[in-house]
Amino acid sequence: MSATIKWYWFASPQTFYPLAGTLARGCAVAAALLAAAGLYVGFFVAPTDAQQGEAYRIIFIHVPAAWMSMFLYVLMAGWAAVGLAFNTRLSAMMASALAPTGAMFTFVALWTGALWGRPTWGAYWVWGDARLMSELILLFLYLGFIALQAAIDDPRRADRAGALLAIVGVVNVPIIYYSVQWWSTLHQGASVSLTSAPRMAQTMLIGMILMALAFWLYSIAVSMLRVRCIIKEREA
Amino acid sequence: MIAAARCIVARDLLLALRRRSDVATALLFFVIVASLFPLGIGAEPNLLRSIAPGVIWVAALLSSMLSLSRLFAADHADGTLEQMLLGAAPLGVVAAAKVLAHWLVSGLPLVAIAPLIALQYDLPAPLYGTLALSLLLGTPVLSLIGAIGAALTLGLRGGGVLLSLLVLPLYVPVLILGAGSLDMAAAGLAPQGQFLLLGALLVVSAAFAPWGIAAALRISTE
Numbered sequence: 001m002s003a004t005i006k007w008y009w010f011a012s013p014q015t016f017y018p019l020a021g022t023l024a025r026g027c028a029v030a031a032a033l034l035a036a037a038g039l040y041v042g043f044f045v046a047p048t049d050a051q052q053g054e055a056y057r058i059i060f061i062h063v064p065a066a067w068m069s070m071f072l073y074v075l076m077a078g079w080a081a082v083g084l085a086f087n088t089r090l091s092a093m094m095a096s097a098l099a100p101t102g103a104m105f106t107f108v109a110l111w112t113g114a115l116w117g118r119p120t121w122g123a124y125w126v127w128g129d130a131r132l133m134s135e136l137i138l139l140f141l142y143l144g145f146i147a148l149q150a151a152i153d154d155p156r157r158a159d160r161a162g163a164l165l166a167i168v169g170v171v172n173v174p175i176i177y178y179s180v181q182w183w184s185t186l187h188q189g190a191s192v193s194l195t196s197a198p199r200m201a202q203t204m205l206i207g208m209i210l211m212a213l214a215f216w217l218y219s220i221a222v223s224m225l226r227v228r229c230i231i232k233e234r235e236a
Numbered sequence: 237m238i239a240a241a242r243c244i245v246a247r248d249l250l251l252a253l254r255r256r257s258d259v260a261t262a263l264l265f266f267v268i269v270a271s272l273f274p275l276g277i278g279a280e281p282n283l284l285r286s287i288a289p290g291v292i293w294v295a296a297l298l299s300s301m302l303s304l305s306r307l308f309a310a311d312h313a314d315g316t317l318e319q320m321l322l323g324a325a326p327l328g329v330v331a332a333a334k335v336l337a338h339w340l341v342s343g344l345p346l347v348a349i350a351p352l353i354a355l356q357y358d359l360p361a362p363l364y365g366t367l368a369l370s371l372l373l374g375t376p377v378l379s380l381i382g383a384i385g386a387a388l389t390l391g392l393r394g395g396g397v398l399l400s401l402l403v404l405p406l407y408v409p410v411l412i413l414g415a416g417s418l419d420m421a422a423a424g425l426a427p428q429g430q431f432l433l434l435g436a437l438l439v440v441s442a443a444f445a446p447w448g449i450a451a452a453l454r455i456s457t458e
Contacts, residue, residue: 140405147401151392160455161388165402168384168448172406175437179409183416 013090013231020231024224031217038210046203055119058112059204064212066109068219069138072102076145077170080163090227092159093234095166096149097226101219103142110135130181137176141169155234240325241333248337251310258306263345266299270353281358288357289418292367293374295353296346296414297407300375303342304382304403305389305396307334308453312390321457331449332442335376335383343375359422366421373434374414380445381406387452409437 010016042060049056076098083091113132114124126132145162152158252259273291274284311317320330350371351364359367385403389395417430 137405137408140401144402144405147398148388151389151394151398157455157458161452164384164448164452164455165388168381168406171444172409175409176405179412179433183412 011088011090013093013235016090017228017231020224020228024221024228027217027221027224031214031221034210034214034217038207038214041203041207041210046207052120055116058116060207060211062109062112062116063208064215065105065112066135067212068215069102069106069109069135072098072105072219073138073142073166073173074170076102077166080159080166083159084163084167089159089234092163093227093230094223095162096159097223097230098219099142099146099149099162100226101222103139103146105215105219106135106139106142110139130177130183133180133183134173134177137180138173141173145169237325237329240323241329241336244320244330244333245337245340248334249340252337252341258303259341259345262299262303262342263349265302266295266346266349267353269295269298271356274356284357285359286422288354288359289367289415289422291357292350292353293411293415293418296350296371296375297378297404297411299346300342300378301382301400301403301407303338304379304386305399307338307383307386308390312457317453318457321453327450327453328446331383331387331453332446335379335446335449338383339376339379343371343379346375347371363418363421366418366427369431370414370417370427370434373431373438374410377410377434377437377441378407380441380449381410384445384448384452387449387456390453390456410434413437 010019038060042057046057046060048054076095079091079098080095082088083095110132113135117126118124145165148165149158149162152161270291273287277283277287308317311320321327323330347368350367354364354367382399382403385399385406388402389399392398413430413434417427417434420427420430
């Protein structure tokens with residue numbers, strides 16, 4: 001079955017356009033169903049946390065959003081690299097289609113983190129935490145990518161310039177992450193560590209995985225819709 | 237290859253010498269930014285002493301970024317850049333030479349003038365060596381990374397503001413390590429770890445950034 005799928009055939013924007021429409025519809029429906037299930041599990045089934053009370057329930061949005069924010073940046077840089085290396089139009093379009101969704105998830109992760117931090121840590125924003133800082137810088141990297149592409153009128157140059165920036169960014173992300181970690185440990189002891197949190201209940205994990213899948217499918221749906229717009233804009 | 241690089245460095249230095257005000261502006265900017273903080277924060281000596289490393293480094297970052305937009309702009313405007321692209325010398329070498337010249341003009345004077353700011357902030361005298369060494373290791377990295385951004389934003393509208401958005405997030409590791417080395421030294425510890433990491437950043441960016449700059453220049457001028 002899989003041998004009969006012509007992968008290269010879909011590398012052309014014209015033939016990918018209808019497929020993107022089908023994928024967008026299917027993934028949007030699946031994302032809505034999974035999000036409904038995930039939110040139900042998160043808000044009604046999962047037990048109240050003994051230490052954090054009800055405030056912890058924001059992790060069902062926060063953690064999947066943070067996962068997606070990092071995953072989408074790598075994916076975007078990957079598509080950008082493929083576009084730069086093989087000069088395929090569709091890859092570059094995918095990279096530009098993914099950027100706004102990634103930026104949105106980064107913002108959601110920061111925002112929900114701030115809302116969770118207020119009752120739990122007692123502050124919306126804590127400078128000492130490495131994760132907060134790396135996530136903030138990730139947001140700036142996304143915005144830089146979007147701003148650079150928006151500033152260039154020629155789409156071909158915009159694609160290639162954005163690709164180079166995304167690749168430089170993805171090389172820098174681990175460096176930034178570790179430097180921020182050293183920075184925060186040098187100044188003060190780690191006040192909050194997510195890795196040493198108590199093991200979570202089974203239902204919490206199920207809710208979080210359901211939400212992560214929903215966010216994943218939402219990302220596919222939205223980026224497919226956006227890539228359809230870009231195809232129409234450039235190829236029509 | 238070496239001859240071409242030497243020629244470009246000499247040419248850029250000569251150009252900078254002929255237009256001394258450009259160099260002076262970036263330096264003056266560094267001094268002014270660093271002098272604004274005490275006015276905004278207040279004259280509490282202990283507070284100033286503790287924020288001095290960060291202030292000096294942030295000012296160095298901004299000043300280095302300010303001079304970046306001039307790195308390729310004039311050559312791009314009068315067509316010299318296209319000649320360099322077409323020339324026999326590898327573009328990576330050309331880019332490295334231009335960055336070296338830019339650092340000699342904008343980074344090295346910062347190293348020289350930073351002790352003056354340190355004096356203003358009443359930084360203890362033993363820290364001056366640490367400050368100079370950290371700037372000496374860190375500012376070339378700023379020039380190298382920043383040149384990629386300068387090449388990408390060549391000839392774009394609003395290039396200067398865009399450049400800061402692209403480049404400043406990538407400067408974060410240098411800022412953290414540079415200011416961190418001073419904090420370590422101020423606490424009476426040896427800042428070797430930070431120096432080694434800054435040196436590693438310098439080596440890695442010196443090895444890879446010229447090719448990134450070359451790719452960016454090709455994208456921007458095609």
